[in-house]
């Protein structure tokens with residue numbers, strides 16, 4: 001095998017290890033809408049007057065990956081928890097300053 005191929009293969013294996021494993025929980029589901037730091041509502045069935053409340057760690061068979069939205073939610077939760085502890089947080093972004 002050419003050296004270049006070995007290098008490329010090694011790099012792709014490194015990236016595989018670095019990639020976070022999909023958790024398949026409500027927090028990283030496209031159908032989830034975060035309400036507070038530990039729960040939100042599931043909107044898998046559209047048009048309901050009251051959507052069912054789910055904990056961030058719940059899951060079901062209808063899970064769909066929300067992609068980058070997961071990291072935005074994590075940032076928001078971290079910011080809210082920091083704010084509760086009295087730390088100064090940049091408005092909107094949740095970045096602790």
Ligand code: SF4
Pocket residue numbers: 024025026029030031032041042043044054058059060061062063064
């Ligand atoms: S209950 Fe299922 S569909 Fe609803 S937000 Fe959680 S994982 Fe997604």
